[in-house]
Amino acid sequence: MEELWTPWRMRYITSPPPKEGCVFCRLLGGDGATELVLSRGQHSFVVMNLYPYTVGHIMVVPFRHLARCGELTADELSEVVHSAAHTERVLRDRLGAETVHYGINLGRPAGAGVEGHVHLHLVPRGGRIPIHGSDGDLPVPLEETTRVLRDAFASETGPHRP
Numbered sequence: 024m025e026e027l028w029t030p031w032r033m034r035y036i037t038s039p040p041p042k043e044g045c046v047f048c049r050l051l052g053g054d055g056a057t058e059l060v061l062s063r064g065q066h067s068f069v070v071m072n073l074y075p076y077t078v079g080h081i082m083v084v085p086f087r088h089l090a091r092c093g094e095l096t097a098d099e100l101s102e103v104v105h106s107a108a109h110t111e112r113v114l115r116d117r118l119g120a121e122t123v124h125y126g127i128n129l130g131r132p133a134g135a136g137v138e139g140h141v142h143l144h145l146v147p148r149g150g151r152i153p154i155h156g157s158d159g160d161l162p163v164p165l166e167e168t169t170r171v172l173r174d175a176f177a178s179e180t181g182p183h184r185p
């Protein structure tokens with residue numbers, strides 16, 4: 024299996040949690056990198072990862088600040104999974120991903136960069152997906168990937184756009 028070597032993430036992993044609160048809740052409140060939000064549903068939203076493993080690394084995040092999947096309602100879980108499936112299709116169709124890794128890290132020992140607010144990672148791989156270089160440079164600017172994916176979410180029929 025191809026390894027993802029992302030040493031620049033160490034600063035992020037080892038840094039203390041932000042004093043100003045949860046980054047996802049701040050995004051929902053209109054604070055932070057709101058330009059990275061691709062879509063909003065009834066219970067969750069889809070957002071680009073500011074510290075991506077690969078180009079097109081996206082997260083699906085429930086609105087409510089809950090630490091565990093078991094605390095989410097059936098409706099919330101359903102929407103998160105449906106949004107993830109829609110996002111997967113966008114990553115395959117628009118970025119040429121061959122496959123997509125799904126992942127949930129609960130707690131810092133499991134690798135969670137944001138603790139306390141459960142979120143589902145989608146990391147596209149293979150096909151035309153570039154992996155970031157070991158020097159931390161982005162092979163494709165995050166802004167460019169965000170623009171392409173935001174257009175895709177705006178134009179395609181997803182689970183929240185019947």
Ligand SMILES: [Zn+2]
Binds near residue numbers: 046049088
């Ligand atoms: Zn939160």
